[in-house]
Amino acid sequence: MTSLAERLARPEILALPHVDIAANPASARDIVKLDSNENGYPPLVTGPLAGDINRYPDPQALRLTARMAALYGVAPDEIVVTRGADDAIDALVRAFCRAGEDAVACCPPTFGQYAQAARIQGARVVEVPLTADFALDEDALIDAVRRDGAVKLVFLCSPNNPTGDVIAPGTVRRVTAALPDTLIVLDEAYIEFADVESMATEATRADNLVVLRTLSKAYGLAGARIGALVGPSSLTAIVGRVLPPYALPSPSLAAALDALAPTLMPIHAERIATIIADRARLAGLLRDADGVTSVREGGANFLLLDVADPAALARRAEAAGVLLRFRPQVAPGAVRATIGTPAENAALLALFGQTAGRTNRTGQAIRHTKETRIAVAIDLDRAEPRSIATGIPFYDHMLDQVAAHAGFSLILQCEGDLDIDAHHSIEDCAIAFGSALSDALGARRGIGRFGFSLPMDETQAEVLIDLSGRPFARFDGDFTASHIGAYPTEMTRHVFRSFADSLGAALHVRVTGDNDHHKTEACYKAFGRALRQAVRTEGDSLSVPSTKGVL
Structure with missing residues (x-):
């Protein structure tokens, strides 16, 4: 049975011959590779871009495709990895729209690339504006598409850029059901920041629903340009035909695979939660600011402000070195402001005469070696969350005791060579823990x-x-037992040495007793209690607790 994608695709695309792309096996280092007309000499560059960039990357991006498929809960043949979501938009228009004959529909104000990609291809653009309060007018959209008769693609953005509004999944389902012969493209670039589930898995089961995703927003990879298109395999196969060979550069592939390492996922989740919390906090502060008419919080990583005097705001922003996106096509005073780091958010608030107040002391450390892959995040001014997974249950319990008794949040994930023994994981976790804690302390001003x-x-x-x-x-x-569970007691001494070295601290530990479990746990608990006193803020938050004036 012919799929909808095959019926809608341009005949020229369906007739394209198979592209002859050389295989690029994972063992390329071990073979004599003379099949792709590359330059076999090492590249004359240094640093992170060196690697094997004299060789073409994997043309199918198989490892990244598999990782992103798992991330979005779909099969590898139901996803096409692209150079950002923009590339997916362009590929869809080129695959399905004939110049001068077909059309796309979109609902402004929305992401401008939908109309831009269509016009570049020579396709018409049918615009069905959002309502006065920026809601999707689904009845008007359905009616416009039916009346036009040539619309191949309908682009919906949820959360919408630039308004931040979320389209309820039920609304999307009603549109797809009402337009069974049209591809409904749901752009979920900001979905991680919204209180709604992705429809990616649903798209793989529907003939006419396509979902776009990106690593630019939630995963901090805007410069790597990694996006994806999710849909039934019949559709992804067609879209894949219009993409160029070797579309994704090797550094971008490597960056994406590193960023999506399982050990980093809890850190990403915590960052997303922080952005969502800051979005609500900034929205509340800016609603009370002079010259701000309204604030739309929405479900993305930005706010849409309506200001009384956008020209004056533009002058203040330029003087302060703050870049904002002015959106007069939305409303005369519309301004889109991204939620950034604590320092960036403080700069935004200062434009409106607002102060950010004291921000939390947070620190992170990523430690990747041949033996371990570790990610740590610490927030000294929050007691939760605490999530530790080292692969060594007793060690997890000990590190949790440190954070609990110190009174701070700790997220620590480790993948280590436990098939050899626990030494590397225990040591490297202590090093990463101390590094993250040192990062959170910063200049160590105002601490005990x-x-x-x-x-x-x-x-x-x-x-x-x-x-x-x-x-x-x-x-x-000293300890009598060799192990407590999988934890070697001899490592306790080594852990505290690693803490001291990476934290930059003088650390004296003394323990006496009979029970090795009690002795080990008491060391970690006492360390947590010592940290509680040492990291707490007291007195002048700007002063350094040293007569030297510096630590």
């Missing part, structure tokens, strides 16, 4: 700096810490 002893049943543990910036470690204590 010192701290603690702790009794636990028959055991007494004493941890003395000085966040001086000068690493030193001393550990007094």
